[in-house]
Amino acid sequence: NAGVTQTPKFQVLKTGQSMTLQCAQDMNHNSMYWYRQDPGMGLRLIYYSASEGTTDKGEVPNGYNVSRLNKREFSLRLESAAPSQTSVYFCASSEGQDGQPQHFGDGTRLSIL
Amino acid sequence: LAKTTQPISMDSYEGQEVNITCSHNNIATNDYITWYQQFPSQGPRFIIQGYKTKVTNEVASLFIPADRKSSTLSLPRVSLSDTAVYYCLVGRRGGGNKLTFGTGTQLKVEL
Numbered sequence: 001n002a003g004v005t006q007t008p009k010f011q012v013l014k015t016g017q018s019m020t021l022q023c024a025q026d027m028n029h030n031s032m033y034w035y036r037q038d039p040g041m042g043l044r045l046i047y048y049s050a051s052e053g054t055t056d057k058g059e060v061p062n063g064y065n066v067s068r069l070n071k072r073e074f075s076l077r078l079e080s081a082a083p084s085q086t087s088v089y090f091c092a093s094s095e096g097q098d099g100q101p102q103h104f105g106d107g108t109r110l111s112i113l
Numbered sequence: 114l115a116k117t118t119q120p121i122s123m124d125s126y127e128g129q130e131v132n133i134t135c136s137h138n139n140i141a142t143n144d145y146i147t148w149y150q151q152f153p154s155q156g157p158r159f160i161i162q163g164y165k166t167k168v169t170n171e172v173a174s175l176f177i178p179a180d181r182k183s184s185t186l187s188l189p190r191v192s193l194s195d196t197a198v199y200y201c202l203v204g205r206r207g208g209g210n211k212l213t214f215g216t217g218t219q220l221k222v223e224l
Contacts, residue, residue: 004156104158
């Protein structure tokens with residue numbers, strides 16, 4: 001049972017490039033989340049999806065777009081990467097729609113030069 | 114949006130009980146309290162969740178006083194492997210886009 005799987009694990013981009021971070025969960029969970037974590041800081045919510053086809057902005061949504069095309073997958077897209085988006089990105093899921101994540105992936109470490 | 118405050122760091126020795134407190138003075142009636150553990154280079158791991166009084170599972174206990182303005186995560190008999198960052202998260206059921214983690218407490222366990 002893989003839980004929450006994120007790809008890629010590492011990525012280096014140049015400023016202005018675009019990229020999509022992929023996340024998939026195999027637990028049939030309803031809710032999925034994208035967080036970013038900067039050095040020495042806690043996790044900040046970028047976007048949240050309570051169910052397939054629905055998304056809501058979190059604390060720091062600017063510069064990102066998300067897509068929840070099915071129950072299993074929730075992708076995060078950077079349309080024009082900026083150095084300020086250098087961070088570790090975590091995807092998470094939860095069974096209910098209570099908004100408190102239960103399972104996290106191991107993260108995507110993204111560097112933007 | 115319930116803001117949380119935790120100590121930045123704590124030190125302990127193997128075999129001791131560790132209590133980490135989280136303050137959340139503006140907790141709302143429908144808010145729940147959840148604690149997570151995070152190791153370096155890994156995503157956070159759910160530890161325990163509660164609404165009031167005391168909750169216990171196989172790894173920890175969560176104590177919540179009557180006014181619910183704080184909560185305490187209790188780790189019995191810690192070991193070196195409990196060295197990690199611990200986060201509390203406060204938010205209401207259904208408020209998925211309104212929940213934000215605090216900066217966490219770095220627990221260091223030594224021999």
